[in-house]
Amino acid sequence: MQRRKFLKKTGLGASGLLSIPLLSAWNHQLPQTITQNTTKSKGPVVVCTWNFHNATSKAWEVLSSGGFALDAVEQGVRVEEADVNNQTVGKGGRPDRDGNVTLDACIMDKSGNCGSVVYLQNITHAISVARKVMEQTPHVMLAGKGAEKFAYQQGFSKENLLTEKSKKEWLQWKKESKYETIINIENHDTIGMLAIDKHGDISGACTTSGMAYKVGGRVGDSPIIGSGLFIDNEVGGATATGVGEEVIKTVGSFLIVELMRQGKSPLEACKEAVQRIVSKNKNYKDFQVGFLAINKQGETASYCIHPGFSYSKYDINGQSNNPSDSYVKS
Numbered sequence: 558m559q560r561r562k563f564l565k566k567t568g569l570g571a572s573g574l575l576s577i578p579l580l581s582a583w584n585h586q587l588p589q590t591i592t593q594n595t596t597k598s599k600g601p602v603v604v605c606t607w608n609f610h611n612a613t614s615k616a617w618e619v620l621s622s623g624g625f626a627l628d629a630v631e632q633g634v635r636v637e638e639a640d641v642n643n644q645t646v647g648k649g650g651r652p653d654r655d656g657n658v659t660l661d662a663c664i665m666d667k668s669g670n671c672g673s674v675v676y677l678q679n680i681t682h683a684i685s686v687a688r689k690v691m692e693q694t695p696h697v698m699l700a701g702k703g704a705e706k707f708a709y710q711q712g713f714s715k716e717n718l719l720t721e722k723s724k725k726e727w728l729q730w731k732k733e734s735k736y737e738t739i740i741n742i743e744n745h746d747t748i749g750m751l752a753i754d755k756h757g758d759i760s761g762a763c764t765t766s767g768m769a770y771k772v773g774g775r776v777g778d779s780p781i782i783g784s785g786l787f788i789d790n791e792v793g794g795a796t797a798t799g800v801g802e803e804v805i806k807t808v809g810s811f812l813i814v815e816l817m818r819q820g821k822s823p824l825e826a827c828k829e830a831v832q833r834i835v836s837k838n839k840n841y842k843d844f845q846v847g848f849l850a851i852n853k854q855g856e857t858a859s860y861c862i863h864p865g866f867s868y869s870k871y872d873i874n875g876q877s878n879n880p881s882d883s884y885v886k887s
Contacts, residue, residue, distance in 0.1 A: 602872040603629055604857050605750040606798040606849050610869050610876055612636045616752055617871040626754040627666045627688075630762035634662075634684050637748045638764055641720050645746040648681040649720045650766025652727050653773045654734070658718035661780035662687045662764035663698075667790040673698040673780040679715045680708045684764045687780070697782065718766075730770055747779050749786055749796025751851045759851065761786045761794045767801075777801025783811035792818045793853050795826070798866070799846035807833045813850050823850035824858035824882075831860050831884050847881060860884075 601620035603613050616633030620626070638647025638660075645651070652658045662683035663673035672691025675698060677683050686708045690699050699707055709715065719727075747765040754760075763786040765779040778784035778801035785801065787810035788794040795813035797804045804810075809830045816826035827848040835841045847861035849868050859868045859881040866881040 601753060601755050602851070602855050602857070602870065603633065603750065603752040604849060604851060604868050604870045605633065605748055606796060606847065606859075606866075606868055607746050607748065608867055608869050608878045609637055609748050610878070611640070612748060612750065613869045613871040613876060616750060617876070620752060620754055620871075623755055625756075626752040626758050626760035627664070629752045629754065630750045630760050631664060631684055631688055633750050633752075634748050634762045634764050635682055638682050638684060641722075643746070644723055644726075644766075644769075646748055646765055647683065648716065648718045649723055650718060651723050651769035652719055653767075653771045653775065655773045656719065656724070656727055657773065658723070658766055659773075660718075660764065660766055661776055662762070663780045663782055663786055664688050664691060664760070664762045665782060665786055665788040665794075666691070666760045667758040667788070669788070669790075671697055671782045673782065674700070674704040674708075675776045675780045676701045676774060677704045677708070679705060679718065680713050681716055681718065682713070684762050686711070686713060687762075687764075698780070727770065747777075747785070747798040747801075749779075749798060749849060751788075751794045751796055751849065751857075753851065753853075753855055757853070759788055759790050759794050759853070761788045761796055763796050778804035778809070781805060783808045785810060787811045787814050789814050789818070791853065793823065793851050795823075795830075795848060795850040797846065797848050799861070800844040803834050803838065803844060803846050806837065809834070809846070809848060813848060817850065817852050822858065823852050823856050824860065826850055827858055827860035828884075831862055835862065835884055842885065 603616040612633045615636045616629040619629035641649035660677045660683035664687045665671040672687040689711045749763040751761045763779045784805045786796045795810040813826040847866035849859045851857045861881045861883045864883045
């Protein structure tokens, strides 16, 4: 498992903060298809952070039937929001230090319209609430109780997002309650998704339950337009995963799109975004950040700090899992 290798190589497995359930949560069978880091697709294409192949499959259903990119990314990430075995997104996500599961999400369309929710509780599909914010209000972002109240007004149902599995792990963590950020990939497997439809239009979505056992009220990069996600239909799109605090500091996704506007390839742009983070943080070996980008021509690429990140892709050639090149080689 790539995630296991990441933990071993960065020495995080010895921290004593990771339980066996935490490490085994992502013991899924990965497709064996591997493509080059930078690829170009003719026609519709969808990519997402990590090997969430069920999510790209759902998005591809929308795209292959002639649907719009905006619908594809929403439907795609909803798969992970509803998967209780995914403890970093949606229902079943690991709670904050107080035992509350709080969700962050944003969505952006071909015209630059966007919507976001932060610190949302009791609603599984944060991405769909974010879309409602975009389409039904004059605002971009709603937070906390206000976002939750708005969701109920829009017809969303109240649910208990804390599953027995996540609750059991949280109670185990509380025995030591080490108040420090647990930095590992299983902890913050944000799903960011980018798609181009048959019309050549681009949209993106990003959703997460954030870092496990975070301080109550913490918000990362995922719901912040320009940090966790950015789309410019004339240029391309980008999304991020990893330690959100570091992505916010460099407005990573916006930076990548602007670099592509200047003529850089998706791979070149992702590399520079990672190098910006590394150059500004002497402790870069202690955390992971990964970027994923797509340009208007359908070229896709990713780049990260440490080995272990990959992205799922679905286009007319089928589905593939694409390991990312990294700044730290081992």
